[in-house]
Amino acid sequence: MKKTSIVIILFILAALAISIYVYPQLPEQVASHWNSQGEVDGYMPKFWGAFLMPLISIGMLLLFMTIPRIDPLKKNIEKFRKYFDTFIVFMLGFLFYIHLLTILWNTGYELSMNIMIIPAVAALFYYCGVLIENARRNWFIGIRTPWTLSSDNVWRKTHKRGGKLFKIAGLIALIGLAFQKLAMWFVLIPVLSVAGYTILYSYLEFQKENKKS
DSSP states (O other): OOHHHHHHHHHHHHHHHHHHHHGGGSOSEEEEEEOTTSOEEEEEEHHHHHHHHHHHHHHHHHHHHHHHHHOTTHHHHHHTHHHHHHHHHHHHHHHHHHHHHHHHHHTTOOOOHHHHTHHHHHHHHHHHHHHHHHOOSOSSSSOOOTTTTTOHHHHHHHHHHHHHHHHHHHHHHHHGGGOGGGHHHHHHHHHHHHHHHHHHHHHHHHHHHHHHO
């Protein structure tokens, strides 16, 4: 078994073990969502508060395991498989971290959730940049627009630029640690801007390629 698979399974088992252990201590309504100011604005029943995130993690793992098997361009995925496998570790680790913060809050530790989540989001964004830079054309992973999927050249250019921008978005997110009330804006604005820009960039590159041909 690959080391990445072991780490992923450990994340899921640890999440389940923690939920089972603290379940008797959880309130009947578990805080599950916080606004940009770090204030609770959403609750869910005790069972789902304890086990929803581990169940989501299992579902995502199954999805990630399925993608390389069903993609018509699966051979391309194999070319960057090590980066994809590491991304799965980052994603499952991120979900485990969020689960742990939620459990801690609901067992008496009033954390600053909007600040605590930022380092994890920044790390995830940064590694998304690494994955994007190395992704080859496929139907499930990367910046998938009609124009990147129609041209290897447009795919390559868009992902090279998009990968760098996602890394920058991850670094900008860390600045939010110094501005607690504005922290979420340092996360949302950069990543949404990068997403919008890469879509437009892929379109323009495709049009440029068509004019040349």
